Amino acid sequence: MSLVERLNQDMKQAMRNKEKEKLTVIRMVKASLQNEAIKLGRGELSEEEELTVLSREVKQRKDSLHEFQEAGREDLVEKLNREIEILQAYMPKQLSxxxxxxxxxxxxxxxxxxxxxxxxxxxxxxxxxxxxxxxxxxxxxxxxxxxx
The missing domain is CATH 1.10.10.410 (Arc Repressor Mutant, subunit A)
Known part of the structure; x- marks a missing residue:
């Protein structure tokens, strides 16, 4: 199953379960994937390209997380940690x-x-x-x- 198919299924499930935060993150990732496909002028992205977009999303959140920690914004730190956790579910298993x-x-x-x-x-x-x-x-x- 491709990443987009998995995101679509999880998005439907998040709607059913009324998980607003997960739904928002999934929509953001889908939008990033679509934007990348448009930028490259293709209908679909390869697995590697999808992984690149997903990695970029995680990296952006980790960078923001660091900034918010320094600024003492614990409310935003918690929110970003949950978003990163949701995104990690779509990433390949990390190397030890x-x-x-x-x-x-x-x-x-x-x-x-x-x-x-x-x-x-x-x-x-x-x-x-x-x-x-x-x-x-x-x-x-x-x-x-x-x-x-």
Missing amino acids: EEELEQVVQETIAEVGASSKKDMGKVMSAIMPKVKGKADGSQVNKLVLKHLS
Whole structure:
């Protein structure tokens, strides 16, 4: 089942259950997916493109979450945490710390990286492998740790 089909089913269920917050988040994601499809000039997005849009939505909320925490807006922090939780249900299973560590080590070996100068090569090789399964900043920290 595609992401859009799953979103449609969940949207209907959220309407039936009167879950306003979940319904709002699902509508926002659907709108983002439609906007991306229009931008690319296609009727449907590939799975990878859908994942990119979904990741962008999660990242935007995490960035906002950080800002709201610094500003002391606990009401908005709670709301964003719930939205992130709803969005995470549509993301692929996240890699564990050990799995991510292994992918980083394998990629460093593949690329033949030895110093921080090779950081760009390693990151460009590793990000497609972990797309949607790991946070970019987490990957960045691990790569830096291994190249130091």
